Amino acid sequence: MLSVICPIYNEEKYIGACIESILAQDYPKDDLEVIFADGMSTDRTREIVAAYMAKYPWIRLIDNPDRIVPPALNKAIEASCGDIIMRLDAHASYADNYFSALVSGIDKYEADNIGAVCKTDVLNKTPRSLAIRAVLAHPLGVGNSTFRTGISEVKEVDTVPFGCWKRSVFERFGRFDERLVRNQDIEFNKRIHRGGGKIVIIPDTYSTYYARETYSKLAKNNYGNGKWNILTVWYTRQFKSLSLRHFIPLVFILSLILPVVAALFWTPMIWLAVFSLLGYTIVISAVSLDIAKKQKLRFINLFKTFFVLHLSYGWGSLSGIIETPFVKI
Template sequence: MLSVICPIYNEEKYIRKCIDSILSQDYPYNDMEVLFVDGMSTDRTRNIVSEYTKQYSHIRLIDNPHKIVPCAMNIGIRASKGDVIIRLDAHASYQPDYFSVLYRYSCELRVENVGVVCRTDVLNKTPKTLAIREVLSNKFGVGNSAFRTGINQIMAVDTVPFGCWPRSVFDRYGLYDERLIRNQDIELNKRIKHGGGKIVIVPDTYCTYLARETFSGLAKNNFGNGKWNILTVYYTRQLQSLSLRHFIPLIFLVLLILPIFVSFIWLPLGWVSILSIVGYLFAIGIISGMLAHRKGLHFGYLLWSFIVLHLSYGWGSLCGLGLVIFNKKIGI
């Protein structure tokens, strides 16, 4: 029995594409249940899922009054019946062999978590959204995560998007940490690895994540990611809950800002910030120019996408650091 759990909240724009890709799976319906755990959506998400539950007995809709993803996953895990559990995201669609490949490798490799490459795409293709998509798939934009940049062989990794676990993993390592609004998958995978478990990524199939299509949406999402990198460490009291790459945007932003403040004491240090900014703009300008030429994309949109991604992520981490330092006054 395979249990598929998908946390949802106000996903009416994406949910049909997600469910239709689930229904196209080559895994037999009789050996599968699909649980959509809804954070009490206020748009048409619940109505759309309910349409499918009336047609397909293996699809269920479950309430998540706490609204956040880790609570949804824990509710789904407790309600599920499967020997193997797969976590999905409603912002994504899945290849027809997605479930069968993950299930097969989970059984064959006998590891604690199996994942695949997550390709980035956009629902509506315009010069702006295609530039955002490219930046979110580029190493200079998102780092060297194997699940983002692609693989051609089975690899041991620190984390994978979503995941496929034997049910026994949650008995051994615990459920999702419900304090974490973001990074809950990363934290769980780190907990598994530090406990001696293995996480692998396999090349045989993939999923497609549908990214935000506006610069404001890109900034908001990555601000939250950056902030919760710091808060994840704060709540878990373990720096090893994350990897160094998660803090690079914060380090970059601090190295830009700090010399500006110090320059009020010693003026020449202000040139460090100026040179850093010029060097950064030159670097992403070269990369944006190469991508624009090679792939026929809009240079200005590429350049701005890099800037929005890096600065919003770094600013989010800086604000998260402020929350931690002044938590007695602000309250986390």
């Protein structure tokens, strides 16, 4: 039995495509249950899920009054009955063999968590949204994140999205940390690593994540990501809860702010900020130009996307640092 768990909240734009990809899975439906944990959605999300529930009794909906992801996951795990548990995201769709490939791979690769490449796409294809898609699939946009940049062979990694575990993994390593509004999956994977567990990514299947399609939504999402990188370390007291790539945008922001502050006492320090910004501008201009030529996209949209992505992420991390003295453990 496979129990698929998925936290949802106001996902009317994406939930239909997500469920349709679940229905298309080649995994036997007699051995499947799908549990959506809803954070009391105020749009049509619950209505859409209910329509599918009426047709497919193996789809269930439970309430998550806490309205954040970790309690949703933990409640769904508790409500599930499968030997194997898989976590999905409503902002994504899944290849027809996603369930079967991951379930069969758990024993084959002796994995405590197994996942696959996550491709980036957008629902509405415009010059701006296509630029966002390209940036979120480029190493300069997402660092050395293996599950985003792609693989050609099975690899051991530090984290995977939308993973698959035997139920016994939660008995060994605990459940998701409910203090973490974000990064709960990354922190859980780091916990598995520290406990001697094995996390594997396979090239046999894939998921498709639908990115935000405007600069404002991209900035809001990545501001939250950056902020919760810092708060995750604060709560867990573990720098190893995350990876080095998660803190590079913060370093960039500090390279601009600290020299400006120092210049109040010694004016030449301002040049450090100038050189940092100039170097950054040259790098993202070159990369944007390269992507624009190869994918026939607009240079200015790519440039803006890199700038919004990195600055919002780094600013979020700085905000997290400022906030930590007021956060109770």
